[in-house]
Amino acid sequence: MTLRMIQVGLGMHGFGVAKAFVAQSPDFKFAGVAEINPDRLNACAEELGVAAANRYTDYNEAFRSCEADAVFVTAASPYHYAICKAALEQGLHVLVEKPFVVDMAEACELVDLAERQGRVLMVSQNYRYINAVRSLKAAIAEAGKPMFADVQFCYDHFGKDYQQTMPNFMLLEMAVHHIDMVRFLFDANIRNVSGHTWNVEGSMYSGHPNVQARMELENGMPVFYLGSLVSKGLATPWEGEWRIQCEHGSVHLADLGQGYGVYVVDAEQNRRFVPYHEGPLPSGKESIHGVLAEFAASIAGGKAPSTSGRDNLQTLATLFAIGDSSSKGAVVAPASYIATR
Numbered sequence: 001m002t003l004r005m006i007q008v009g010l011g012m013h014g015f016g017v018a019k020a021f022v023a024q025s026p027d028f029k030f031a032g033v034a035e036i037n038p039d040r041l042n043a044c045a046e047e048l049g050v051a052a053a054n055r056y057t058d059y060n061e062a063f064r065s066c067e068a069d070a071v072f073v074t075a076a077s078p079y080h081y082a083i084c085k086a087a088l089e090q091g092l093h094v095l096v097e098k099p100f101v102v103d104m105a106e107a108c109e110l111v112d113l114a115e116r117q118g119r120v121l122m123v124s125q126n127y128r129y130i131n132a133v134r135s136l137k138a139a140i141a142e143a144g145k146p147m148f149a150d151v152q153f154c155y156d157h158f159g160k161d162y163q164q165t166m167p168n169f170m171l172l173e174m175a176v177h178h179i180d181m182v183r184f185l186f187d188a189n190i191r192n193v194s195g196h197t198w199n200v201e202g203s204m205y206s207g208h209p210n211v212q213a214r215m216e217l218e219n220g221m222p223v224f225y226l227g228s229l230v231s232k233g234l235a236t237p238w239e240g241e242w243r244i245q246c247e248h249g250s251v252h253l254a255d256l257g258q259g260y261g262v263y264v265v266d267a268e269q270n271r272r273f274v275p276y277h278e279g280p281l282p283s284g285k286e287s288i289h290g291v292l293a294e295f296a297a298s299i300a301g302g303k304a305p306s307t308s309g310r311d312n313l314q315t316l317a318t319l320f321a322i323g324d325s326s327s328k329g330a331v332v333a334p335a336s337y338i339a340t341r
């Protein structure tokens with residue numbers, strides 16, 4: 001059965017996702033689109049082939065008047081909470097871009113609301129659906145016990161208006177991918193964090209664009225993270241550069257000479273390389289294709305998606321814990337942020 005989707009927010013990422021993923025999905029068709037900027041709405045809807053009657057500047061009106069099954073929230077991050085809440089109250093299933101929301105109490109409230117309404121609430125943590133990330137996970141599983149991980153991400157980003165004023169900017173907009181990857185790669189939540197965030201002189205951001213954190217997984221394994229969105233010079237790929245030290249050798253997501261991908265180096269210095277796109281996912285299931293397929297399967301079969309709102313509370317809590325650790329100068333436990341029924 002093809003599910004009817006309303007997509008809310010057709011900005012740079014939202015429109016790209018609509019064209020390259022939602023419009024191509026075998027599981028969804030557009031019931032409507034909502035975008036607060038009317039010129040943008042009409043230009044994007046025209047290209048997507050969405051009829052004038054199904055275009056809305058007010059998402060509440062779209063939820064009330066469109067015959068739909070689900071909503072994909074791709075509006076700017078500070079509006080995610082209000083849009084998700086309205087959609088769930090209307091009885092719609094919800095897929096929301098990362099970051100889920102920008103406040104922990106609101107995240108917990110939405111998880112409870114979705115469960116009360118019996119609706120799927122999923123967060124699009126699309127990096128889990130990248131072949132290189134799947135191959136990295138498989139390589140770690142074969143390299144013996146993981147002992148520590150070291151992750152770096154650096155980029156010089158020109159922030160959107162909403163990003164320039166967003167508290168915890170780097171953590172919520174970018175580190176959210178890497179911290180969620182940590183949880184996925186090691187099948188573990190993060191027990192405590194010690195972090196530091198900071199700004200630079202002349203920065204366009206009021207929320208800190210730099211973060212450094214030491215995280216401890218539930219099994220005690222340490223993860224060291226450095227992320228920056230104000231780093232001129234050599235940029236790392238979006239997924240970052242990773243070294244996972246394992247008992248029998250090291251596993252890397254990096255470019256160690258053959259291009260960016262997964263490298264496994266054993267104790268005798270033998271190297272194995274897995275190119276970026278090689279992995280278990282066929283191209284039609286990579287990235288947001290995979291997210292949409294899992295969302296549809298969950299709506300159809302009832303099994304909670306792997307990146308459900310409830311699962312994402314752990315990722316989000318870790319981000320807030322790092323921010324608070326920085327301001328308080330203390331070690332903080334992410335679990336202390338999660339208060340659902």
Ligand SMILES: NC(=O)c1ccc[n+]([C@@H]2O[C@H](COP(=O)([O-])OP(=O)(O)OC[C@H]3O[C@@H](n4cnc5c(N)ncnc54)[C@H](O)[C@@H]3O)[C@@H](O)[C@H]2O)c1
Nearest residue numbers: 009010011012013014034035036074075076077097098160
């Ligand atoms: N998963 C990824 O890899 C990835 C990449 C980029 C962005 N994102 C996320 O996608 C979201 C959108 O990012 P973007 O780059 O498109 O931002 P953007 O600023 O380019 O676009 C945001 C859009 O939301 C619209 N909007 C704001 N309030 C609205 C409302 N009440 N109703 C309808 N539309 C509204 C704006 O008019 C704008 O067109 C953000 O949450 C961002 O973090 C995810």
